Amino acid sequence: MDKFYERMKDMLGDEYDDFIDALNKPAVKGLYLNNKKQNIEKVLPSMKPHPFVKEGFIFDDQKYAPGKSPYFLAGLYYIQEPSAMLVANMIDIKEDDYVLDMCAAPGGKSCSVGARLSDDGLLIANDISHSRAKVLSENVERFGLSNTIVTSTDPLRFVSLLDGFFDKIILDAPCSGEGMFRKLDQAVETWSYEKVLECASIQKNLIEAAYKLLREGGEVIYSTCTYSKEENEDIIEYALSNFDFELVPLPHIEGETSYMDGTIRCYPHKHEGEGHFIAKLKKVGSSNTIKSSVLKPHISKEAETNIRAFYKESLNCKVPPLLLENKGHIYAIKRHFPDLKTIRILRNGLYLGESKKNRFVPSYSLALTLTKDDVKNFYDFKEESEEIKKYIHGETLPANNKKGYGVIFVDGYPLSFYKESNAVKNLFPKGLRR
Numbered sequence: 115m116d117k118f119y120e121r122m123k124d125m126l127g128d129e130y131d132d133f134i135d136a137l138n139k140p141a142v143k144g145l146y147l148n149n150k151k152q153n154i155e156k157v158l159p160s161m162k163p164h165p166f167v168k169e170g171f172i173f174d175d176q177k178y179a180p181g182k183s184p185y186f187l188a189g190l191y192y193i194q195e196p197s198a199m200l201v202a203n204m205i206d207i208k209e210d211d212y213v214l215d216m217c218a219a220p221g222g223k224s225c226s227v228g229a230r231l232s233d234d235g236l237l238i239a240n241d242i243s244h245s246r247a248k249v250l251s252e253n254v255e256r257f258g259l260s261n262t263i264v265t266s267t268d269p270l271r272f273v274s275l276l277d278g279f280f281d282k283i284i285l286d287a288p289c290s291g292e293g294m295f296r297k298l299d300q301a302v303e304t305w306s307y308e309k310v311l312e313c314a315s316i317q318k319n320l321i322e323a324a325y326k327l328l329r330e331g332g333e334v335i336y337s338t339c340t341y342s343k344e345e346n347e348d349i350i351e352y353a354l355s356n357f358d359f360e361l362v363p364l365p366h367i368e369g370e371t372s373y374m375d376g377t378i379r380c381y382p383h384k385h386e387g388e389g390h391f392i393a394k395l396k397k398v399g400s401s402n403t404i405k406s407s408v409l410k411p412h413i414s415k416e417a418e419t420n421i422r423a424f425y426k427e428s429l430n431c432k433v434p435p436l437l438l439e440n441k442g443h444i445y446a447i448k449r450h451f452p453d454l455k456t457i458r459i460l461r462n463g464l465y466l467g468e469s470k471k472n473r474f475v476p477s478y479s480l481a482l483t484l485t486k487d488d489v490k491n492f493y494d495f496k497e498e499s500e501e502i503k504k505y506i507h508g509e510t511l512p513a514n515n516k517k518g519y520g521v522i523f524v525d526g527y528p529l530s531f532y533k534e535s536n537a538v539k540n541l542f543p544k545g546l547r548r
């Protein structure tokens with residue numbers, strides 16, 4: 115670690131003592147609101163607005179625990195530290211963009227970007243680690259994203275399958291994590307200069323893959339949560355000298371120090387947030403566009419009969435037009451979803467539920483995308499109500515509505531399906547109960 119401190123002293127000069135003071139303070143906590151949900155600010159306590167991110171807020175975790183609220187389970191917001199929030203905010207997303215998040219888990223940037231895309235857009239949220247990709251998939255589900263495919267593979271495997279396919283790429287690279295020292299003890303324990311160099315070598319491979327995967331004129335946002343120049347400005351220099359990229363200058367953030375014009379460096383002594391580096395590159399070279407094949411819908415007769423019967427009995431909306439079944443599990447896919455062949459897929463669009471023998475069991479993901487107008491039966495309870503507490507705990511509630519499936523709402527936001535007969539049977543996912 116001595117080497118880390120020496121390097122920081124060289125880099126920061128007079129600011130070094132302020133930096134060390136800031137490292138001894140607690141990490142700053144933040145959340146951003148889900149763009150897909152309306153009027154969220156009205157139901158949340160008042161918080162300090164993020165200085166640069168419209169949907170972002172900073173909160174005091176001694177006074178407020180947003181992760182414990184049912185609003186969290188209803189996907190109203192994502193808890194993310196304030197500097198990391200800047201990354202997705204710097205991407206100029208068009209509703210119908212095709213976006214790849216190469217290193218996406220746990221999903222802070224994916225959820226922000228996915229919520230800004232329409233059904234004509236596409237997000238492929240990928241992480242090399244399968245266990246981390248599972249968490250990513252849960253976060254994508256909670257955010258109600260129906261235009262998102264979650265995969266788990268080495269991102270280099272997308273090259274040759276989807277060359278020239280993407281309008282935007284998020285490359286939030288694996289890094290030595292120096293900017294996370296006050297948030298994660300593990301980042302301190304695993305730091306070494308060798309790790310800095312090892313990460314830089316992975317980052318070079320990833321930026322090359324991003325170049326190939328972008329269409330001409332497409333953009334990659336490159337970010338790390340580390341300070342070393344080897345993993346930041348040097349990677350951008352490498353990209354500019356080896357590929358037909360040009361630097362897209364990012365807006366200047368007040369108080370920020372930068373060693374390369376147009377890029378952003380956040381420090382904890384200058385901003386309310388952890389350490390981060392952000393740069394944007396545009397591909398000016400031409401693309402080797404491969405015509406990727408689209409994913410073809412397919413579903414068994416039995417599963418189709420079951421899902422149609424469920425929609426007719428319980429919902430007021432139409433069965434999605436393109437259905438894909440995998441061992442009884444049914445997804446709503448979009449006409450432009452690519453066929454990812456042998457790439458490991460954890461979520462292929464919106465997971466609707468499972469077809470079993472002669473019935474269909476709807477999913478938590480489907481519930482999270484519905485409005486009161488979409489459902490024939492519902493209950494709407496207050497955030498602090500006993501009913502919501504009991505439901506999240508996994509208990510049944512007394513029956514007094516029509517028999518069959520319905521949706522539990524919390525202050526108007528969908529939370530979960532239930533099934534009513536003599537009691538309101540709890541369908542809140544077992545793994546999320548508390």
Ligand SMILES: C[S@@+](CC[C@H](N)C(=O)[O-])C[C@H]1O[C@@H](n2cnc3c(N)ncnc32)[C@H](O)[C@@H]1O
Pocket residue numbers: 216217218219220221222223224241242243246268269286287288289316
């Ligand atoms: C900084 S984290 C991503 C954070 C995420 N973008 C977010 O906003 O929640 C970097 C990710 O890179 C992944 N990773 C590790 N080694 C990798 C490699 N060789 N190639 C690609 N991704 C890798 C890790 O599993 C990790 O989830």
